[in-house]
Amino acid sequence: MKEKLKLGIIGAGWPGQMHAQAIRAGGEANLYGCADLDERRRTAFEKEYAPEKSFADYHELLQDRRVDAVIICLPNFLHFPASLAALEAGKHVLCEKPPTMNAAEMKVLREEATKRNLVYFFSRQFRFTPAMRLAKALVEEGRLGKIYHAKATFVRSRGIPVGVGNWFTEKKRSGGGALIDIGVHALDSVWYLMGTPRPSSVSAQVFRNFDHLVKVSVFDVEDAAYAFIRFENGAVVQLEASWAGNLPDDVPPRKYFGRELINSTIFGTKGTVRLNPLTLFEDKNGELVTVPLAAKEDEPNGFELQLRNFVGSINGESEPVNNADQAVALMEMIDAIYASSSAGREVPIVAL
Ligand SMILES: NC(=O)c1ccc[n+]([C@@H]2O[C@H](COP(=O)([O-])OP(=O)(O)OC[C@H]3O[C@@H](n4cnc5c(N)ncnc54)[C@H](O)[C@@H]3O)[C@@H](O)[C@H]2O)c1
Numbered sequence: 001m002k003e004k005l006k007l008g009i010i011g012a013g014w015p016g017q018m019h020a021q022a023i024r025a026g027g028e029a030n031l032y033g034c035a036d037l038d039e040r041r042r043t044a045f046e047k048e049y050a051p052e053k054s055f056a057d058y059h060e061l062l063q064d065r066r067v068d069a070v071i072i073c074l075p076n077f078l079h080f081p082a083s084l085a086a087l088e089a090g091k092h093v094l095c096e097k098p099p100t101m102n103a104a105e106m107k108v109l110r111e112e113a114t115k116r117n118l119v120y121f122f123s124r125q126f127r128f129t130p131a132m133r134l135a136k137a138l139v140e141e142g143r144l145g146k147i148y149h150a151k152a153t154f155v156r157s158r159g160i161p162v163g164v165g166n167w168f169t170e171k172k173r174s175g176g177g178a179l180i181d182i183g184v185h186a187l188d189s190v191w192y193l194m195g196t197p198r199p200s201s202v203s204a205q206v207f208r209n210f211d212h213l214v215k216v217s218v219f220d221v222e223d224a225a226y227a228f229i230r231f232e233n234g235a236v237v238q239l240e241a242s243w244a245g246n247l248p249d250d251v252p253p254r255k256y257f258g259r260e261l262i263n264s265t266i267f268g269t270k271g272t273v274r275l276n277p278l279t280l281f282e283d284k285n286g287e288l289v290t291v292p293l294a295a296k297e298d299e300p301n302g303f304e305l306q307l308r309n310f311v312g313s314i315n316g317e318s319e320p321v322n323n324a325d326q327a328v329a330l331m332e333m334i335d336a337i338y339a340s341s342s343a344g345r346e347v348p349i350v351a352l
Pocket residue numbers: 010011012013014015016035036037038041056057058073074075076078096097098123124125162163164165181
């Protein structure tokens with residue numbers, strides 16, 4: 001029998017723990033090692049998930065020849081150097097979102113992964129949720145007809161993250177604010193459902209109005225972003241993302257983050273699908289019919305299915321649901337949203 005892959009997790013915060021739980025639940029790979037500078041977090045992680053090896057410095061984990069692949073859950077500014085070092089050490093990479101801080105960095109990773117024939121994958125557990133998989137199946141069977149518009153939403157009223165060392169609100173360590181943190185989830189969800197068309201231009205504006213809500217020494221990123229993206233196939237996307245805002249009561253209250261809504265709606269000539277609550281709005285001989293849909297919630301969660309896809313891709317058993325090409329295009333859209341906001345006008349998105 002083939003030996004199970006040995007995985008290392010770098011960064012032991014919430015996403016690191018979600019990936020560790022997915023490894024434990026799925027059983028298709030072994031959690032071999034972990035790395036985190038923060039001793040308290042590292043010790044708690046070791047106690048709960050019992051990796052064979054544990055390091056403060058992730059470079060030591062990368063030097064371990066027994067490690068096949070790493071899952072990178074570090075602050076955004078470390079995604080590029082850690083992913084590059086991992087690829088250079090011959091490890092397959094699953095990196096948390098955003099893939100990098102910009103498209104130029106991601107392009108370097110794409111070249112490195114291609115040159116070394118390694119799997120590069122960016123973490124997007126939302127691509128694997130039951131609702132998303134059902135919606136994707138409807139799109140693929142042509143039930144929506146031609147997709148011409150999508151609305152991507154990830155808004156919070158009081159949900160500004162800070163992170164260990166307050167890196168989330170500092171541009172040089174985060175790459176940006178609400179857009180690159182949660183807008184990237186919303187954008188990728190609709191873009192994936194649309195079949196990842198090539199983006200062509202964007203008009204956007206980002207804002208910082210709520211920096212008084214958290215106590216940090218540097219807050220130089222946006223807390224909200226709004227964008228209108230055009231694609232070469234003629235389709236358009238409207239994106240809204242916020243960490244903070246005085247949101248109305250059609251955005252439901254949550255335990256954390258004040259009010260919060262995560263949603264994707266894909267509009268097609270034959271039907272429209274909305275993920276939350278999952279519903280199809282379908283044209284039946286000219287009449288608009290509402291079709292409630294039920295996704296199976298008792299299946300493995302998004303992190304577990306994502307891990308299965310990543311491991312299957314390394315083993316040559318599955319087609320990866322995302323890849324470095326998509327990560328480059330996603331970062332091109334993020335770069336262009338910031339560029340449009342600074343310029344105060346629509347900007348083209350040119351492939352790097
Ligand atoms: N997929 C998701 O839904 C999701 C959710 C939350 C965060 N994330 C992403 O995960 C990443 C981490 O976010 P977080 O909320 O856990 O941040 P965090 O600040 O809470 O945790 C980062 C961890 O990295 C460790 N670290 C920092 N520098 C290190 C280094 N040089 N070597 C080893 N360890 C180091 C810190 O000690 C800390 O434990 C971010 O990129 C974020 O965007 C994804």
